Amino acid sequence: MSPLIGKYMEVLETAGSEPEDLVLLADLLADPRVHYLPKAWVLPRKLSAAQLSDLLPAAVQMLATAPESASPESSDLGERLAEWPHAAFANPSPEMRRLLADPIRRRQATGLIARLSDMGASGAPIAADIMTWHAAAIAQLKLDDSAPLHEKQDEFDAHFAVIDAGRIAMCRLGPVAASQLPHMLALELSTSPRGFERREWDRMTLRLGTPLTEIETPLSGTNEQYREGLAHWLARFDLEKSCE
Numbered sequence: 001m002s003p004l005i006g007k008y009m010e011v012l013e014t015a016g017s018e019p020e021d022l023v024l025l026a027d028l029l030a031d032p033r034v035h036y037l038p039k040a041w042v043l044p045r046k047l048s049a050a051q052l053s054d055l056l057p058a059a060v061q062m063l064a065t066a067p068e069s070a071s072p073e074s075s076d077l078g079e080r081l082a083e084w085p086h087a088a089f090a091n092p093s094p095e096m097r098r099l100l101a102d103p104i105r106r107r108q109a110t111g112l113i114a115r116l117s118d119m120g121a122s123g124a125p126i127a128a129d130i131m132t133w134h135a136a137a138i139a140q141l142k143l144d145d146s147a148p149l150h151e152k153q154d155e156f157d158a159h160f161a162v163i164d165a166g167r168i169a170m171c172r173l174g175p176v177a178a179s180q181l182p183h184m185l186a187l188e189l190s191t192s193p194r195g196f197e198r199r200e201w202d203r204m205t206l207r208l209g210t211p212l213t214e215i216e217t218p219l220s221g222t223n224e225q226y227r228e229g230l231a232h233w234l235a236r237f238d239l240e241k242s243c244e
Contacts, residue, residue: 002036005028006038009037009038009039009042012042012046013039013045013046016046017046017051022054025043025058026055026058029055029059029061029062030062034062035066035067036076037062037076037077039076040076040077040079041076043055043077043080044083044084049085052084052085052088053085053088059077060093061095062077063078063099063108063109064095064098064099064102064105066105068104077108078110078112079110079111080111081112081115082112082114082115082165082168084111084115086118087118088115088118089112089115089116089118090119090120091119099112100113100126100130103134107158107161107162110162110165111165113127113130113162113165113169114165114166114168114172115169116166116169117168117169117170117172117173121173121176121177123173123177124169124170124173124177124179125180127166127169127180128166128170128184130166131162131167132183132187134159134160134162135159135163135187135190135191137159138156138160139190141156141159160191163187163191164200167204167243170184170208171203171207171242171243172239172243173207174207174208175209177208178208178209180208181205181208184201184205184208185205188201193218195218196219198218199218199219200243202215202218202230203242207237212227212230213227
């Protein structure tokens, strides 16, 4: 069925949407035989804000009922939720909350996790709890010697993607999530981000309140140069783009 849906999404991308498309898309997302929406990126680019709002319950329902063994490619729709209109997730539905509370299926909904920032301060502890759970799962995977580490790479990648989505939410929340800074610093120690990943983590903790003078470079160059770069980033902060 996926090839046929993919062809339909190609037509939607080229020709744009008609009122009937919203009904068809909702039916597709609600179909228990459909667990993967090819070219899901077309939705936020071709549908209006009102259409996306109408389609959101069906999208969340699809993600919440997907098989626990869903393949990594099935996360495309969940990733694209990050591109839904501003404040689309400010008041999450019970179904969204159930999806966020499901440690298996939320791995396919990283866009929703990143958009916990829509909730304001109340989204911060939810993001922190999610990040903590998946950091612990990574630690457990490392201890599990039933298979070589390289055979568990998909699992590692899925957990790290969730943690990164939480980082994006925290970065966007900034000062209103300042109470989570000790939690984030502890997670930084346990997940050990390096290089440019560490830079993104430093940007997030800077937004939460870490003094610039306490941040040391993970890259080549001096601490002073690194801090100058962080200060420049902060001065030009853009809520939509700077945390990606």
